[in-house]
Each structure stands twice: as C-alpha cells, then as structure tokens.
Amino acid sequence: MKLGILSAIIAAAGVLGAAGPAVQGAAVTGTVKFTGTPPANPKVDMSEEDACKGKYTADPVVTVTGGNLKDVLVYVKSGLPAGQKFPASTAPVVVDQEGCLYHPRTLAVMAGQPLEIRNSDPVLHNIKVVAKRNRGFNISQPTRGMKTTRTFTAQEIAIPIACNVHGWMHANLNVFTHPFFAVTGADGAFTIRGLPAGTYEVEAWHEKLGVQTMSVTVPATGSTPANFSFKAGS
Amino acid sequence: MSRAGGRSGGRAVAMVLSAGAVLLSARPPVRPSAQEGQGGGRGKELYDKWCAECHGETGAGDGSAATRMLPRPRDFTLAVFQIRTTASGELATDEDLRRVIDEGMPGTAMPGWRDRLNAADRDAVIGYLKTFSTFWEGATPQPIDMGRAPRSSPEGIAEGRAVFEQVECFKCHGDAGRGEGQSAPTLTDDAGQPIRAADLSESWNFNGGSTVEQIYTRLRTGLDGTPMPSFSDVIDANVITDEQLWRVAQYVRSLSPREPPRPSDVIRATAVTALPAAPDDTAWSGVERYYVPLVGQIVVKPRWFAPAVNAVWVQALHDGQTLALRLTWHDRSRSPDPAWDEWLGLMRDAMGNGDAPLPDEQGADRLHLQFPARWSDDLELPFFLGGSTRQPVTLWRWSSDGDKLEEGTSTGLGRFTPAASGNAAHSARYDRGEWALQITRPLVPADSAAAIPFVPGRAMPIAFFAADGSHGEDDVRGAVSAWYAIYLDVPAPPRVYIAPIVAVLITAGLGVAVVRRAQKRATETA
DSSP, X not given: OHHHHHHHHHHXXXXXXXXXXXXXXXXXXXXXXXXXXOOOOOBOOOXXXXXXXXXXXXXXXXXXXTTEEOSOEEXXXXXXXXXXXXXXXXXXXXXXXXXXXXXXXXXXXXXXXXXXXXEOSSSOEEEEEOOSSSOOEEEEEOSTTOEEEEOOOSOEEEEEEEOXXXXXXXXXXXXXXXXXXXXXXXXXXXXXXXXXXXXXXXXXXXXTTEEEEEEEEEOSSEEEEOXXXXXXXX | OHHHHHHHHHHHHHHHHHHHHHHHHOOOOOOHHHHXXXXXXXXXXXXXXXXXXXXXXXXSSOOTTGGGOSXXXXXXXXXXXXXXXXXXXXXXXXXXXXXXHHHOOTTSSOOOOTTTSOHHHHHHHHHHHGGGOGGGTTOOOOOOOOOOOOOOOHHHHHHHHHHHHHTTTHXXXXXXXXXXXXTGGGOXXXXXXXOOOOOTTOGGXXXXXXXXXXXXXXXXXXXXXXXXXXXXXXXXXXXXOHHHHHHHHHHHHHTSOSSOOOOOSEEEEXXXXXXXXXXXXXXXXXXXXEEEEOEEOOSSSSOOSSOSOOEEEEEEEXXXXXXXXXXXXXXXXXXSOGGGHHHHHHHHHHHTTSSSOOOSSOOOOEEEEEEESSOOTTSOOOOTTTOOSSSOEEEEEEETTTTEEEEXXXXXXXXXXXXXXXXXXXXXXXXXXXXXXXXXXXXXXXXXXXXXXXXXXXXXXXXXXXXXXXXXOOTTOSEEOOOEEXXXXXXXXXXXXXXXXXXXXXXXXXXXXXXXXXXXXXXXXX
16 A cells, blocks of 8 residues: 555656656767777576576677677766755666576666566576665566566665576666666667756766766757777776 | 763663653563663673674674684674565564574574573664664564464475475575585675575574474575575465465475484494495485584684584494494585586685685595594593594595595594505495495404404494585595494393293293182182
C-alpha cells in the first residue's frame, strides 16, 4: 500500500519530469572514441555451464567498433545548482543476463528509478550488488524469464554487480541524484539533455580505461558538443 | 573525565527517554546501558577491550589480528550482516545482532559472549557498533514473517532434494552438499576474500543455527556479504512455492546428523572374524564412527590459521591378526585439480602474508596418523606435534600424490625419516568432497623393531593431521588433533557365550525341581 502510493508519486513526478522542463534546456552530445589497439579482453571459459558455453569466449570489458568506445558512462560531475531536486524517471533501466554475461555491463539509474534485472538464461544466476553509500543485496534468479526490480537511494559511482555462480560475470551500476548522465552504445555516442545554462564538469568513466573530464559551457538551448577520446594504455 | 561525563549525560538522556517511553506507550523503559553505548561510554569501553583487536577501533574489520583470520572479521562501517531475519540488503535487527554476539559464529574466529559479558554489556556493545555506520540513523529493521514449517516427511525431504536441484543449490554447495560444487573454487565475499560454500552436512557449523527454521531463514534472507543469495524473490515470482523452500530447508537439515557429534577420547576397534576389503566396502556401514575434531596448526612455523579440514571420522576393526582403520574427511577438492587453481590464488592473496608465502602450485591432499614410537602405559605421551628427539613418534603418511602411504619416524613436525620398509596396506577413494581411506596393518608387524605392535586389551595413543593441497596447505600447514587412544577389543572366548546359557539352564532346572517338590508336598499334606 505504502509502496503503491510512493510509486504513484514517483510516477506522477516522472511524467512531469518527462513532459515538463527537464527536456527543455540545453544538451551535451558527443562521441567517445578509442585510438590505438584496444587491450585484449580476458578470456572466459564457460565450458562448465552447458547453457552458456560457446556463446562468448571473452569478457567484453573494452568494446571498440570503428574507433567508437562502448560502455562509457558520461555524466555531469559538478556545476549543477546546489540543493536542486530532480524527479526520478519511472521507466526501468534493464539489465539482462544472457549467455552468462550482463547486457549492458555499464548501467546508470537515478535514485528511485527502477533497475529491472532479467534472466534470459535457463540457469541459476545470483545478483550480488556490493555498494557503499547504497544498500547492496544478493538475490537469486534460478530460471529463465525471471525479473526482479530494485531501486537505490544515494549517488554512487561504479557499484560492482557480480554473479558468484559464474565468477566471470561483472557489471557496474551508477546511481545519480540528477538525470544528467548517459551510457555509450556501440556507436560511442551519448546525449545528456535538459541542462540549464551554465558551465559543467563532464566526466567520461570507463571501468578499465579510467576517467576523462572536460569543462563544458552550455547556453540556454541547443546542443553543445563534447567529444572524448581514450587511448591504449591511458 | 570526558568518559565519565559522557556516561552521566547518557544516563540523563536515557532517563528522559525511558520516562517518555513509559508515558507514550507504557512499554518497558529503554535499557540505560544501550543508550550509554551510543557514541561512547560502556559500549565503547567494552568494544575497545574485547572487540577492537579483530574488528578494529573504527569498526572497519581491520584490527591487528584480522589478517590472520579467514573469514575476516565483520566490517561494521558497511553495516552489512550475514545473519539476519530481514530481507537481503536490510540492516539486522537488534535480536539478530544479539544472537551472533551471544552464540558466536561457528567455523570462524568469532566466539560466543553470553558467558563472558552480561546482558546489559552485550546490549551496550550492540549500541556502540551501530555508531560505525550512518545507515543505522533512524533505521528500524523489520524482520520478514517466516510463517511455519510444514510437517516433515520422507516425501517432503525428497521434494526438497528436487527443488535443491531445480534452483541449483548444487552449483556451489555440491551434489553431496559438502561445499564441493563447481562454482565453489571461485567464491569470494564482498571484500574479495575467498569464502567456502557451506558444508551442508555439518549443520553444527552453520553460522545462523542448525534448525529447519534457521536454515529456512537463511534461504529467505541470504547471507549478505557472502555469495549466498536470498530466495525470497524466487517465491514472489512463483518460480517455487514457500512450502517448497521449507522443503529445501528440511532436506538440507537431513544431510546432517540429528545431534552434533561429540569427540570421544577412545576409539574402539571391535573384534570381527573378517575385515572389509576397501573403504567403500558395505561392511563398514554398521561400524561405529568416531569424530575427531581438528584445528589449524599454529605452533610450528609456518603456522596456519585457515585449516581446510575440520574433522576426521575414524572407524576401526581387527580380526586378531590385522588392524583395519577407515578414515573419512571432508575436503572440497581432490588435489591437485586445475579447477581449484583460482582458489589457491585467492588463498595466496588472503593468507600469504603469514610466516611464509603459500605455494605457487597445488600440493597433494594428505592425512597423517601418529603413534608413539615406543609405548607402555607408564610412559609420558610424546609431543603431540610430530614428537621430539627424546620421544619420537611413528607416522603413517598418506598422500593423494600417487596415492602413497609412507611409514617412518618423526622427531618433530616436518622432521620425518622414512622407514626402510612398510608394514601397512591402504586403499583410498574420493567422492564428491570426501576422502575415504582404509589402512590395514598386522597387529604384530613382520619388522617388529621398526613398528609398534597393537595388543588387544590395551590402548594405543593416536593423533591425526590433515591437509588440503588446493587450499595452500603444504609442509606443516594443515589441521591437527590432540592425542586420542585406540583400544582393540579382546575377542571373547567361546566360554563367554556358553557359560551364561549353562547357568540359565541350571537355574531353570533347579527352579523346576523346587516347584515340583513343593507341589508334591502340598498334595501329600492334602
């Protein structure tokens, strides 16, 4: 009952957020590139798991397609007006366990926004979240098609998600108290929308390649470019 | 000075609070000691004295003794607790914390404090350890409603086994439940330290208790901070029913004996006419099993604080000519096993900062039996760790490397001289996390100068050492027992069985005679 009211409020706030001022304002758009030869990804031996073996042979920590870097979190690190509250979206962010890997492996949600964890594998996965500022948890999904939803409360970067049944499975979760973040897909592109005019520190974070930051000044409307580039060994 | 001030201040707050509590809800007042524990006072005093050496002064689980322990002491700054009645991710209730402090955590370095600190002091410590994390501010953790166990039955236990397979408990805990599952060698806790899947056949070592209700609670809540997940969502998603989860708990409980085993000083070798041929011979099934607990060898360097083998079970028989021993012990790996390379690496990182680094390669699994090299009842027992120069011991050293049994003499742990020839024969089996080793030896060996004789009717001291190669246990690293005694029954001569029968017959005969005479007299007088 309590949860129902709460989610109704969040939903209402989310609708307002989606239709209201949040989509107005400025955008920061760009591409995250990778130059040089990407580091080799760790090999994964899934022979012990019949349902997954052969599908993937490496853990795709660094994925570069045509020079574009996938799975990079880009977010506004500082510059937002202090004390401003942003409503959380009710649209769940989905992470799927398929072929005994997480898809996608870099996740970002707002505090209060649901994270939906799905299992597309016909095997047991446990989902262990080890957080510091949020409450971690450890739950099990022993069947294909199972879905579990969880929310988080506090801003925290790089929360590890792991499966202990399959020790090679890793993802990372990022929780924000604002909506100004994005994760790159295979094309390396990202867009952060709805920023008020101002100067922001924007950070690009990759689980293996580290971080890059740049200062971006945006006007009241329109799109401002911010392109990042990671290098081998950087 | 400041401490005294804090205490009286705390007391004043406690009085106000308890007065308020009485007025508002007519509940019993808040215990003053718990209030004092907040932010100092008695709780801090006790914590610093009894807890900080392991858990650290700031509660971060980094006390001076912490690196010698596996699992490591709890880090209270994270406020993540294994043993709870709350959902995964929640804090523990006071009752949950109290239970761990009262009972301790079996199989870890955490002792129970019920007999060492009074109830008020234990509450004060609970109050104080909540000051290490801001998660406790304003939190009132709520226990899950656990419902009630369905009546246990053989069918229920069989269903529990089926669900155990369906939700793949065996992935970590293994088909036999001894913690030998295929994922077991890769398991780490939240801090990245190696952690072993629980041996479900040793319920007396369960951290949260061994009853069906307690096991069910662990299934519902998971053990946060460890790889063991909660299965509450599995019920919510209708993958299995609540009753089925109870069945899993009942099945798990059925894997252990009803009562925890108790060590007995004397291992009896019963006299029989024929000895079993191998450790898996069914003739062993009816023979009494003696439980011998083992502890880490922490006397001789390199000392070992994380023993893999926690007990050996011993069975013994003899036929007047030969002694047969059957030794079984749980060992999650048949070393060396490439699947356990990762585990050895984790162990090297976790425990390699001790007296000497851990080996780079997995060694063999080992079991040693130890007897005094010379023995009569008026002699003093040799030093239990491999004897001494003055009082050497006889060792029978079995190793999984080539499945060899070596006999010889030891004058101290690691100081072994093999005998020219052996008198014992052996046979070993490994099955899903358990070794079974049968050793036979003539009571009076051919080479009587090199080996001690076993004499029916007399007790012979015996001690044990066990090591798991995949766990990094090489050299003198392993688990040891104190001295026990093995007593060979004297075979009963035939007259022992005939004499009572004769006595019964004579007594019965006399009785009949007496009764007849009495009856005869009675008829005569009538």
